[in-house]
Amino acid sequence: MEEATLTSKSQITVPKAVREALGVGPGDKIQFVPAWQGFRLVVVKGDITSLRGVLKGNRRKPLSIDEMNVAIAEMGSHPEDRPLRRSRTQTAKPR
Numbered sequence: 001m002e003e004a005t006l007t008s009k010s011q012i013t014v015p016k017a018v019r020e021a022l023g024v025g026p027g028d029k030i031q032f033v034p035a036w037q038g039f040r041l042v043v044v045k046g047d048i049t050s051l052r053g054v055l056k057g058n059r060r061k062p063l064s065i066d067e068m069n070v071a072i073a074e075m076g077s078h079p080e081d082r083p084l085r086r087s088r089t090q091t092a093k094p095r
Contacts, residue, residue: 004012014024022043024030029044063071 002015002018004015006012014022014030018041019025022030022041024043031042031044032039033042034040
């Protein structure tokens with residue numbers, strides 16, 4: 001397990017093995033996302049402006065209401081596609 005020490009200026013040096021595993025280098029941004037028992041490191045790759053034009057030319061004709069209704073009806077016609085539901089009494093823990 002890798003570890004880092006917090007400096008008097010509240011900075012850390014990310015260990016080399018962690019930098020390599022994350023694929024980060026100088027200037028890259030890392031977010032510290034709160035998790036259940038601490039924080040999770042998330043690498044921020046690029047910014048939203050880099051996504052401009054990604055979907056260009058990939059647009060499809062929107063579905064009509066009738067086409068949506070048909071698709072919804074077809075989804076509900078297969079029992080294996082339906083989500084499992086439990087009543088509150090089945091999921092309640094005994095006291």
